[in-house]
Amino acid sequence: MTPKKSFLIMIHCEQHTGYAVGVLEHVFYSAARAAGYDDDSIFWSFTKVTDKSNKIIECQFNHAANYSELKSFIEKNNIQQALAFDLSYPADILPVLHSTGVSHIISYWGASMSSLNSGLKLAYKKLEWILRRNKPHQFIFESEAMRLTATKGRGIPHNKTYVVPLGVDTNKFFPAYQQDYYAHDELGISRNRKIVFYSGHMEERKGVRIIIQAAIELIDRQCNKDVHFVICGNKNNEADPYKAILKDTLANEHVTFAGYRNDIAELMRSSTVGVIASTGWDSFTMSSVEMMASGLPLIVSNLQGLGETIAHNVNGFHITPGDFNALANNIATLIRDPILAREFSTQSRLRAETLFSQKIQTLAIAKILQLQP
DSSP: OOOOOEEEEEOSSOTTOOHHHHHHHHHHHHHHHHTTOOGGGEEEEESSOSSOOTTEEEOBTTBGGGHHHHHHHHHHTTEEEEEEETOOSSOTHHHHHHHTTOOEEEEEESSOOOOOOOHHHHHHHHHHHHHOSSOOSEEEESSHHHHHHHHTTTOOOGGGEEEOOOOBOTTTSOOOTTSOOHHHHHHTOOTTSEEEEEESOOSGGGOHHHHHHHHHIIIIISOOOSEEEEEEOOOTTTTHHHHHHHTTSGGGGGEEEEESOSOHHHHHHTOSEEEEOOOSOOOOOHHHHHHHHTTOOEEEEOOHHHHHHSOBTTTEEEEOTTOHHHHHHHHHHHHHOHHHHHHHHHHHHHHHHHHSBHHHHHHHHHHHHHHOO
């Protein structure tokens, strides 16, 4: 009797990394189940394993130390399809997967692959794709901008790629627009203030500096005293450079750095506007779809995949990266025009439900898995 085919989910991180990786692990597993694999035929790999199991193996994409063990693992479990998170090419592991009978390898990308190329350089990349023997069969990207970094950056044929946007848990992130004061009470903010919310990394390209400059413009120069900024994601001393900018300003009393938190959904629900003011590459951000599902009007930089998340003048506004005046003015518009803000809120939730739900993401990946032999 021929053993049933099995499926391998390959994560380029340690086991139990959590955060966005943990969400993707759940999505990949659910997609495999939806594609017809049962629990007994779904296997995992991580760069480091802490909870040993006969269904989990430790391996790295570019380190051959235990590839003999991986070969045995694949053959023993009749693994014929693999979905690998951020698996590029070339990669040491690709010849191993091909030689041991994995008939289809899909690389899921949560980041850009390359800068864009043209002319002779792009032609060279296309030739490299044709000539390279060991490579993934298909690629999944989270935005059209990310797909372009493959097709126009690495020369990967368009028909080898799919776009599946990130999905949000719409049961966890849901709206209670202007009816919830959790953030105010939890963070000691007056209920009279409208909260402008940001959640994400704190490196310079994420635009926290632009948000701080917009806060100073709104509060010190435009005298908007009924607004408060809540910025989440800082750890250790990451907020210090931004606190230095706020020193000796009126805005200093209108900005809260709330750190890493487990109550992001609750904080979003009691906010009025969501902002992401990135100044560098931003392929797609989970926080933007979480804000949408929470019914927040959004103001985002019109950058790559980030710009794809909202519809300008439908559920929010695009701004030119780095333009803190535009950010401030758009925030002021939404605070002063509650009818427009509520319409944007309704459209944000609708957009999340119809385009960016975790269910839609899972079923789209499952459909791709079912298309393969």
